[in-house]
Amino acid sequence: MTTKQSGTYFPAGVVEEFLPRIGRVVEIKDHQLAVFRASDGTIFAADNHTPHPKGGPLAEGIVSGHYLYDPLYDWKIDLTTGLVQAPDNGQVQMYPVKVENGQVWIEI
Amino acid sequence: MNGKKENLIIIGNGMAGISTVEQILKLTTRFDITVFGTEPYPNYNRIMLSYVLEGSKTLDDIVLNDLHWYEDYGITLHTGTTVTRIDAETHEVVTEDGTRVPYDKIIIATGSNSFILPVPGHDKEGVVGFRDIADCNVMLEAAKQYKRAAVIGGGLLGLEAAKGLVQLGMEVTVVHLMEDLMERQLDPQASAMLKAELERQGIRFKMGAQTSELLGGERVEGIRFADDTVLNVDFVVMAVGIKPNTAVARESGMEVNRGIVVNDYMQTSLENVYSVGECTEHRGVCYGLVAPLFEQGMILAKHICGVETAPYEGSVVSTKLKISGVDVFSTGEFIDSPEHTVISHKDDWKRTYKKILLRDNKMVGAVLFGDITDSAELQKLIKQQTEMTEELYGSLMGTGCGGHKKTTSVETMAEDEIVCGCNGVTKGTIVDVITNQGLTSVDEIKACTGATRSCGGCKPVVEQILQYVLGDSFSTGAKQGICGCTSMGRDEIVAEIRANGLQTTKEVMNVLGWSQPEGCSKCRPAINYYLGMIAPDTHEDEKESRFVNERMNANIQKDGTYTVVPRMYGGVTTPADLKRIADVSVKYDVKAVKVTGGQRLDLIGVKKEDLTKVWAELDMPSGYAYAKSLRTVKTCVGSQFCRFGTQDSMAMGARIERKFERLDLPAKFKYAVNGCPRNCAEACTKDIGIVGNDGGWEIFIGGNGGIKARLADSLCKVKTDEELIELCGAIMQYYRETGNYLERTSEWVERMGLEHIRSVVVDNLEERKALMQRIEFALEHVEEPWQKAIRNEEGQSKMFHGIEVSARP
Ligand SMILES: Cc1cc2nc3c(=O)[nH]c(=O)nc-3n(C[C@H](O)[C@H](O)[C@H](O)COP(=O)(O)OP(=O)(O)OC[C@H]3O[C@@H](n4cnc5c(N)ncnc54)[C@H](O)[C@@H]3O)c2cc1C
Ligand code: SF4
Ligand code: FES
Numbered sequence: 001m002t003t004k005q006s007g008t009y010f011p012a013g014v015v016e017e018f019l020p021r022i023g024r025v026v027e028i029k030d031h032q033l034a035v036f037r038a039s040d041g042t043i044f045a046a047d048n049h050t051p052h053p054k055g056g057p058l059a060e061g062i063v064s065g066h067y068l069y070d071p072l073y074d075w076k077i078d079l080t081t082g083l084v085q086a087p088d089n090g091q092v093q094m095y096p097v098k099v100e101n102g103q104v105w106i107e108i
Numbered sequence: 109m110n111g112k113k114e115n116l117i118i119i120g121n122g123m124a125g126i127s128t129v130e131q132i133l134k135l136t137t138r139f140d141i142t143v144f145g146t147e148p149y150p151n152y153n154r155i156m157l158s159y160v161l162e163g164s165k166t167l168d169d170i171v172l173n174d175l176h177w178y179e180d181y182g183i184t185l186h187t188g189t190t191v192t193r194i195d196a197e198t199h200e201v202v203t204e205d206g207t208r209v210p211y212d213k214i215i216i217a218t219g220s221n222s223f224i225l226p227v228p229g230h231d232k233e234g235v236v237g238f239r240d241i242a243d244c245n246v247m248l249e250a251a252k253q254y255k256r257a258a259v260i261g262g263g264l265l266g267l268e269a270a271k272g273l274v275q276l277g278m279e280v281t282v283v284h285l286m287e288d289l290m291e292r293q294l295d296p297q298a299s300a301m302l303k304a305e306l307e308r309q310g311i312r313f314k315m316g317a318q319t320s321e322l323l324g325g326e327r328v329e330g331i332r333f334a335d336d337t338v339l340n341v342d343f344v345v346m347a348v349g350i351k352p353n354t355a356v357a358r359e360s361g362m363e364v365n366r367g368i369v370v371n372d373y374m375q376t377s378l379e380n381v382y383s384v385g386e387c388t389e390h391r392g393v394c395y396g397l398v399a400p401l402f403e404q405g406m407i408l409a410k411h412i413c414g415v416e417t418a419p420y421e422g423s424v425v426s427t428k429l430k431i432s433g434v435d436v437f438s439t440g441e442f443i444d445s446p447e448h449t450v451i452s453h454k455d456d457w458k459r460t461y462k463k464i465l466l467r468d469n470k471m472v473g474a475v476l477f478g479d480i481t482d483s484a485e486l487q488k489l490i491k492q493q494t495e496m497t498e499e500l501y502g503s504l505m506g507t508g509c510g511g512h513k514k515t516t517s518v519e520t521m522a523e524d525e526i527v528c529g530c531n532g533v534t535k536g537t538i539v540d541v542i543t544n545q546g547l548t549s550v551d552e553i554k555a556c557t558g559a560t561r562s563c564g565g566c567k568p569v570v571e572q573i574l575q576y577v578l579g580d581s582f583s584t585g586a587k588q589g590i591c592g593c594t595s596m597g598r599d600e601i602v603a604e605i606r607a608n609g610l611q612t613t614k615e616v617m618n619v620l621g622w623s624q625p626e627g628c629s630k631c632r633p634a635i636n637y638y639l640g641m642i643a644p645d646t647h648e649d650e651k652e653s654r655f656v657n658e659r660m661n662a663n664i665q666k667d668g669t670y671t672v673v674p675r676m677y678g679g680v681t682t683p684a685d686l687k688r689i690a691d692v693s694v695k696y697d698v699k700a701v702k703v704t705g706g707q708r709l710d711l712i713g714v715k716k717e718d719l720t721k722v723w724a725e726l727d728m729p730s731g732y733a734y735a736k737s738l739r740t741v742k743t744c745v746g747s748q749f750c751r752f753g754t755q756d757s758m759a760m761g762a763r764i765e766r767k768f769e770r771l772d773l774p775a776k777f778k779y780a781v782n783g784c785p786r787n788c789a790e791a792c793t794k795d796i797g798i799v800g801n802d803g804g805w806e807i808f809i810g811g812n813g814g815i816k817a818r819l820a821d822s823l824c825k826v827k828t829d830e831e832l833i834e835l836c837g838a839i840m841q842y843y844r845e846t847g848n849y850l851e852r853t854s855e856w857v858e859r860m861g862l863e864h865i866r867s868v869v870v871d872n873l874e875e876r877k878a879l880m881q882r883i884e885f886a887l888e889h890v891e892e893p894w895q896k897a898i899r900n901e902e903g904q905s906k907m908f909h910g911i912e913v914s915a916r917p
Contacts, residue, residue: 010913017906021626021652022659025716025910035911039614039626053168057668060656062629069629071656072666076628087555 009098009105018043018104023059023068028108033095034059035106036079038066043097044079045106051075051090058092113140114212116412117201119191119356121145123154124385124401125217126173127532131409133181138413142184142209144191144201147240150175155398155530156562158430160244161272167241193359196378213412216357216368216376216383220350220396225260229322235344238269247345251276254342258282258331260319262289264429266347267306271431273345274310281312281339283319283331285348293427293438297454298461298477305434305459314339352387352394367394372419374408384408390422397425399529406524406534424491426529428483428565433817437483437565440490441465441473448472451496453505464504469496484568488521518572527569530562535573542577550574551592590849591630593622598848602638611639611646613653629655634849637736640772641844644886651907657734659907661893662719665712669699670719672711673733674726675769678743678761678781679707685728692725705813706740706778708733717909720901723894730894732769736850738777741765742790746783746800753783755800760829764798764836770890771883773840774847774856792819795853796836801825805832809839809865810857818854821862824870838869838876841883 012026018037025048026033034048034057044066050056052073060071067085068077076085082092096107116132116139118125129141145151151173159165178185190204200208222237224230234254236246250257251273259270262284273280282289288299289306303313318334322344330340352367363369363377367389374382374390385401386394395401400423410417426439444450444465452463460478464471464486470493474486482504494500521527523536541547541556550570554560560567589595596604601620610616613635617627627635632653640647651659662670674689689709693701699713708731714722723730732739741764744750746757761781780789781798791797793813797820799806804827811820823839826832842865847856857865868875897904 012913013911017911019652019906022907024906026913027910028913053166054666056666060660060664062632062655063652064624064626064628064632067624067628071664074629087558087561 007108009107012045012104012106014102015041015043015099015104016102021063023061023063025057025059026106028106031095031108033106034061035097035104036063036068038063038079040065042066043099043104045095045097046077046079046082047093047095049092051084051092052088113138115139115210116141117209117211117214118143118217119201119214120217120219120385120387121147121151121185121187122217122219122385123151123172123398124219124405125215126151127402128215128217128384128405128409129183130173130532131406132413135409135413135415139213140184141181142186143178144186144189144203146188146190147242148188149241150178150185150187152241153530153562154240155430157238157241157244158268158272160241161238161247161269162275163272191356193356194362194378194381196360196381212380214381215408215412216381216387217385218353218356218387220352220386220394222346223349223351224346225319225348227319227321229324229328230346232322232324232328233326234324234328234342235322235346238265238345238347239350247273247343248276250343251278255279256281256341257343257345258339258341259345259347260284260331261347261349262286262313262315263292263347263349264290264427266345267311268430269345269347270311271306271309273343278343279312280310281314281341282306283314283317283333283339285316285318287316289313289315290427290429290436293442293475294436294477295443295463295475297452298436298438298463298475301459301461301477302429302434302436306431309431309433350386350396352389354387357383357387365389365392372407372421373411373417374404374420382408382412390420393422395423395425397427397529398532399423399425399526402526402529402532405532406526424487426483426487426565428480432815435476435478435480437474437476437480437486439474439483439487440471441467442475451501451505462505464496466496470494471496481568483565484572488518488569492520518569518576527573528557528559528562528566530566531558533557533559533566538570538573539577542574548574548578548595549589549592590634591628593617593624593627593631594620596620598634598638601635602642605638605642611643612648613639613650627653633658637772637774637849641886644889658736660716660719661730661734661897662714663734667713669713669715671733672714672719672722672726673704673708673731674711674728675731675765676708677765678741678758678763680743680758680762688726688728692722695725696722704733704740707742708740719908720897720904724898729769729892735772736775736777737771737773738765738768738779741779741781742794743781744783744786744788746781750783752786753800754802755783755805757781757783757789757798757800760798760800760805760832763829764833767833768836768840768883768887770892771840771844771886773844774849775852777840777853779836793817794820796820796839798832798836803827805829807832807835807839810853810862812852812854814852816854818858821857823862823866834876834880835869837883838879839865841879841886842869844883844886845879 010028020037023034023036026035032048033045036044048057048059050058050070056072062069066079068079075088082094084090098105121143153170153172156170191201192204193202200210222239236243257273257278257280259266260283262282270280270282288296289303320334321332322328323330328344330338332338354364354368357364357368368383370383370388370390376383384404403423407417407420424440429436449466454461463475465473471490521535524534527535547553616635636650636653657663662672696718698711702710741761743757743761747753778794779796780791780794782789783800791799791808793811797808806825807823808820809823812818
């Protein structure tokens with residue numbers, strides 16, 4: 001996992017601000033994150049850059065369970081680890097998320 | 109074993125050397141492996157350089173084994189290091205900086221070098237070969253600075269280079285010594301068809317031209333030919349052939365002819381030194397393609413590991429050109445001579461050509477152009493020198509009755525025969541993953557073994573192996589699954605949705621037992637479409653199951669900005685609208701305004717958060733440039749202004765566009781309407797093409813100008829405007845109801861058959877009315893998406909706007 005070591009939690013809004021299975025960009029400091037709310041309610045925060053060498057955003061991908069399909073190149077990414085699934089490979093930087101009283105916190 | 113491993117050294121980090129290593133690793137761990145490579149990269153797929161040049165792939169995409177792979181197997185890799193010779197006395201290899209490394213065994217796999225014509229001026233700046241990444245980079249750079257290029261050599265490599273440079277925006281002339289292109293693989297007929305096709309794609313040719321000198325100062329400025337004519341260019345790619353790279357072998361005093369001479373077990377004249385790939389010469393032949401080198405590598409690996417193996421007896425090679433839209437294939441012997449019996453069929457209208465050569469009634473070679481569906485079959489038959497029979501003839505040449513029945517000859521194929529030449533995957537490996545891992549589709553096999561991943565030429569054989577191994581279960585379930593999440597085909601799914609009244613994608617997936625509960629990027633949009641097609645009134649469109657462009661109602665670009673395309677009915681606009689478009693473009697700092705091929709304006713580079721504002725200020729309907737829906741209706745000037753026009757094409761185009769816009773279809777859909785048979789709006793490449801004539805209109809369907817170009821078929825003629833609209837509606841609805849998601853009408857027409865479609869929408873008046881009623885019903889439920897987004901600004905903000913967190917933890 002490339003989830004980073006402990007940083008600071010930032011409040012990224014309330015859960016309802018994130019539509020189920022539709023990504024939303026959240027900017028915290030100089031980080032641009034793609035935040036997804038899976039249909040089971042889990043919230044994931046990924047670096048909003050595809051690991052594909054040609055680059056591009058991730059936030060517009062199709063979310064299926066805890067997987068994300070990259071919107072530009074259709075790579076399948078495991079949102080729990082950030083790992084790109086075979087036959088492609090690479091890894092997206094994921095950020096820890098916690099939800100308290102409906103408030104979403106992301107650790108940077 | 110006594111613990112001490114043997115030192116195996118590979119000279120050359122290319123496709124042959126590393127594929128041999130891969131085979132060895134499967135058989136033994138008794139070697140300490142060291143690899144030397146001149147190039148500064150890990151092993152990459154050289155075949156795919158053509159795609160790197162063309163811009164569709166990057167170096168990273170074509171790396172076969174990354175550095176981790178070498179590490180994982182404990183292989184020592186020296187990149188950027190050239191071996192100069194082998195010292196057989198001390199049992200060491202010597203590198204250019206004098207380093208010596210001891211060996212027990214060596215494999216030389218140094219490939220070949222581009223052959224550069226030794227004409228005066230060949231060493232000028234701006235002259236390159238096409239062999240490696242470095243050459244590719246020079247070409248990519250040159251295309252940024254210079255305009256005119258020449259490619260010397262009209263073989264496979266030269267043509268792929270030329271196409272790549274054209275794609276990069278250069279003006280390219282292919283200079284070829286012979287009168288025929290690819291004369292080493294094609295016969296004159298196929299070659300002429302190839303040339304015509306490539307000319308259509310923008311490549312120029314100078315045939316029968318002997319280069320005598322490259323002109324210019326430091327940098328090349330032109331080519332002078334033997335007849336003293338001059339071609340002005342500022343960049344030259346030499347693709348006239350390859351020279352086996354035998355430098356190491358020569359320095360080491362080994363037997364070298366054109367290539368390094370080897371026996372049937374790839375042994376060279378030096379003890380414990382082997383050679384594979386393009387640098388070798390086996391039974392007098394040097395190969396320049398990957399399939400033979402995989403075959404050689406496999407035999408060598410077994411031999412070196414002490415596993416019993418049949419000797420290498422040479423390869424039958426096949427060629428496929430990797431240029432989209434140009435299907436050519438050749439295998440075995442291809443030039444007819446008196447000893448051959450020739451079966452050929454040339455069709456200038458369909459632009460296809462097929463030739464099979466027989467010697468003593470055995471198949472020994474074939475050439476295909478335009479339609480290469482039989483390539484895999486022919487390749488096998490020819491490899492096995494199959495005897496021609498009435499039955500085979502019937503199935504290959506399509507005559508007689510009984511149709512195109514395919515016999516499975518994969519059955520007789522040897523286990524270790526390579527099926528995918530690009531990636532060195534054998535029949536055995538494929539059979540293995542099907543039987544032991546339960547794979548049931550080509551996609552799964554691709555993910556697991558890499559077969560079909562590169563040029564795709566092997567796909568038909570992989571399919572046949574699947575079919576052969578799975579037997580009946582193949583046709584009943586496996587094959588038609590619309591994606592990896594289900595084994596059900598489109599028709600089954602649609603039938604289940606109708607029968608069980610399923611409402612949402614989730615429901616479909618639950619009820620029909622999807623392997624991934626929320627589906628994937630292939631099935632989710634498809635199911636969402638089928639649901640909407642079946643119940644236009646009640647289906648609630650699932651934004652989260654739509655591809656980004658359709659969800660945002662604008663086209664995403666690679667930098668994450670969007671392109672906005674307002675509707676311009678029939679391609680007609682007004683000065684006032686143009687002014688508004690200009691004002692909005694200036695205000696929102698649009699990066700480019702482009703006229704599209706479908707007669708509209710692209711406003712490129714709008715930020716996501718500005719989308720709703722841009723739409724509101726344009727105050728025009730969405731052009732649906734992103735949608736699986738009616739895109740444009742291209743029109744000519746027609747009778748309103750054109751001196752030839754007999755019908756008002758502009759008005760009819762606008763009418764059709766207004767009538768059918770916004771409706772979801774299986775794939776994008778384009779129209780053209782012409783005022784007369786001169787066809788200025790190019791009806792032949794549209795899903796529906798309409799041509800006006802004196803007494804009414806003629807309707808064409810199934811045209812496509814995209815990846816797989818297809819000319820539209822004439823469906824029927826109608827007398828009145830009303831009849832025209834009704835037929836268009838019936839065609840579209842029939843396509844909506846029977847098309848596979850993402851299937852263009854060009855494929856749909858071929859799958860359903862023109863006659864069948866005609867019998868439903870043209871001949872059967874009742875059915876036509878019913879189809880029309882259903883499309884009218886669906887049309888009642890469409891809504892303008894931009895207006896909807898603007899109205900619902902608040903709800904939509906979650907979709908269009910990001911969240912900015914101030915640094916307040
Ligand atoms: C643009 C292009 C398109 C092609 N398309 C096709 C196709 O569609 N189908 C097909 O079958 N084939 C195709 N080929 C041919 C195919 O790529 C070659 O047949 C294959 O790569 C040969 O493999 P090899 O290992 O013998 O040589 P290479 O892959 O060339 O590997 C040799 C390696 O050895 C290194 N080397 C050389 N000398 C030394 C030394 N002294 N010390 C250390 N390292 C050394 C070189 O740097 C090189 O990396 C194409 C080739 C090109 C260039
Ligand atoms: S198709 Fe006929 S009517 Fe239309 S512009 Fe061309 S010549 Fe004129
Ligand atoms: S032969 Fe090219 S991908 Fe398999």
